[in-house]
Amino acid sequence: DVVMTQSPLSLPVTLGQPASISCRSSQSLVYSDGNTYLSWFQQRPGQSPRRLIYRVSNRDSGVPDRFSGSGSGTDFTLKISRVEAEDVGVYYCMQGAHWPPYTFGQGTKLEIK
Amino acid sequence: EVQLVESGGGLEKPGGSLRLSCAASGFSFSNEWMSWVRQAPGRGLEWVGRIKRKTDGGTTEYAAPVKGRFTISRDDSKNTLYLQMNSLKTDDTAVYYCTTVARWGQGTLVTVSS
Numbered sequence: 001d002v003v004m005t006q007s008p009l010s011l012p013v014t015l016g017q018p019a020s021i022s023c024r025s026s027q028s029l030v031y032s033d034g035n036t037y038l039s040w041f042q043q044r045p046g047q048s049p050r051r052l053i054y055r056v057s058n059r060d061s062g063v064p065d066r067f068s069g070s071g072s073g074t075d076f077t078l079k080i081s082r083v084e085a086e087d088v089g090v091y092y093c094m095q096g097a098h099w100p101p102y103t104f105g106q107g108t109k110l111e112i113k
Numbered sequence: 114e115v116q117l118v119e120s121g122g123g124l125e126k127p128g129g130s131l132r133l134s135c136a137a138s139g140f141s142f143s144n145e146w147m148s149w150v151r152q153a154p155g156r157g158l159e160w161v162g163r164i165k166r167k168t169d170g171g172t173t174e175y176a177a178p179v180k181g182r183f184t185i186s187r188d189d190s191k192n193t194l195y196l197q198m199n200s201l202k203t204d205d206t207a208v209y210y211c212t213t214v215a216r217w218g219q220g221t222l223v224t225v226s227s
Contacts, residue, residue: 039214043158048220050217060215100176
């Protein structure tokens with residue numbers, strides 16, 4: 001299975017400040033069709049996961065533009081330009097290039113300092 | 114509005130069975146590959162399995178911990194996804210989500226305990 005490793009696992013951030021989460025995969029996530037299948041999800045406390053980013057850098061509908069994704073191959077990053085209170089929760093990366101199974105990172109818990 | 118509504122969770126003894134359902138609305142269900150993802154209490158997300166749309170063969174794939182015990186099926190006439198869980202183990206205790214990956218249901222809690 002492809003192992004997804006996130007860092008940090010805990011991320012205290014001051015409101016209005018930027019935040020960055022790293023995700024590394026044990027294999028390249030470039031699929032045979034040329035696309036890179038790396039997604040980011042947000043899970044707010046008590047809620048279901050919500051996809052924010054797909055194929056590395058594409059924002060889902062309704063996702064604020066303060067969220068951005070970047071990276072290639074095995075190294076990826078989710079950035080929040082200015083953290084707001086509603087961004088508190090756990091963030092997961094997920095690979096969809098090698099199946100079965102799709103695999104998630106361990107999760108990064110973002111909290112407000 | 115896209116909606117995925119899971120049901121069928123509850124308390125079951127080890128070795129028992131449960132069938133989860135996921136009612137979909139607001140999108141073309143028959144055109145989507147559908148998945149189940151679970152989350153044990155206080156833990157991260159774990160992929161359970163996936164079923165392709167019929168035009169792509171309708172085949173299923175499962176994660177190793179559930180292979181041979183769980184079965185995913187779909188009824189496109191009812192816009193409903195199913196997860197048949199047999200030979201349940203305490204480790205199967207989790208919230209089970211139905212998902213297209215882009216959209217997620219609210220989840221249904223399965224507790225396996227004697």
